Amino acid sequence: MRGKNKNTEFRIQNSESGEQYTEAKIRNTEAGKQHSEPVKTNTLKQEEISHQPLTSSATSQQPVTRVALFASGAGSNAQKIIDYFRDSKTVSIVLIACNKPGAGVLNIAEKEHIPVLMIEKEAFFRGNGYVDELKTAGIDFIVLAGFLWKVPATLTAAYSNKIVNIHPALLPRYGGKGMYGMFVHEAIIAAGERESGITIHYVDNVYDNGAIIFQATCAIEPGDTPAMLAQKVHELEHAHYPRIIEQVIGHLQKQR
Template sequence: MPPARPVAQPLDRPIRLAVLISGGGTTLANLAEQIQAGSLSAEIPIVIASRSDCGGIAKAAAAKIPCAVIRRKDYASLAEFSQEVFSRCRDARVDLVICGGYLSLLQIPPDYQHRVLNIHPSLIPAFCGQGYHGEKVHAAALERGVKVSGCTVHFVDDEYDHGPIVVQRTAPVLDDDTPATLAARVFAEECLAYPEAIRLFAAGRLEIENHRVRVLPEERVANGE
């Protein structure tokens, strides 16, 4: 078994984020609000949209964040598409890539291994993988009759919803829930979980052993252990 290894060293400055979007940009808006409120020490130098009609493009413009549209169908291969996405991230000197409702599969290059996070609106490994996104996830949870749902922040690898789990938060499932009401309750937890995961990464408090993420105590990191 590979030894535990730190994911990143602590940063002494605001962490630089690229936010990848495919829809309305609710995750982008949440992060921008938390940065403005001072509860998240971060900068967003670039947003990357997978479609030109993403509602989140307007949110990026309103926040005065440059936004690039990079469509998978414009590239002959997944490798070429992924290369363009990460080239833009390097140009923007991005520390961490944030997938916010991003639906395009990526090939993660070596220099961005364990530097790409995704959030999924269920407790992985439940109701995840290709085809499970948006209200489809919540409809499946209700159909199965689960009593608790929630969200998962995880590192991205070359499979959908598969990489090591960083943070999970739970939300109750009520008897009269619809996919929309459950989605709203889970999203409230997402608004807390994503900034928490980003703060842990920026503080150098994450290490990976095999496929498991461990959160290190603050004092251990402060002592350089």
């Protein structure tokens, strides 16, 4: 990978094809480094959202970006992101959106005193995608952290290039509908692959299709099981996702 150019545009090279994703605006700032090893509720009701502040207290030098985390499961990535930005002066995690009652991420929201927006399927896909609720809550940026539903066009249009996702494989391989969690790791092990990794990408209207921002790899050793691969990939997720989110948001803040 080459260093930053005068327009602060970065390129990431797909390790499979050599294709460069010129639309990606952020990459690993440690230019040239190859990641070949793993590195080690209170529910927000609709009528309450209007009472949330529309803007955060911020200085003119350091605008605060208000972030919503979308999650469906235990929330390990969500917790890492919350911890990473806990003392940030420019990024604030102000909302957790969840589509699964009883999900572990709701316990995290309660512990961290972060409001929750429960997402119902009918309203999400046939309504406005909760755009009004998110805008009213002052959400500037959305992070998918283990969110298993496809994001509707109404939401991707409202937050164009302001929604990111992490996928537990090296896209464009092993992506698409139904490819999540252990399904991905099982497919990769069954195919006899020698490496896997993570892909952080922008979200558009097609599963796992948005412009790639960052990838990191981990080796698959002989005898590795899907569970062992999952652990390696989780380590990559926790090490890189918060940092790349920070870079993407920082890039957006400079454009204000």
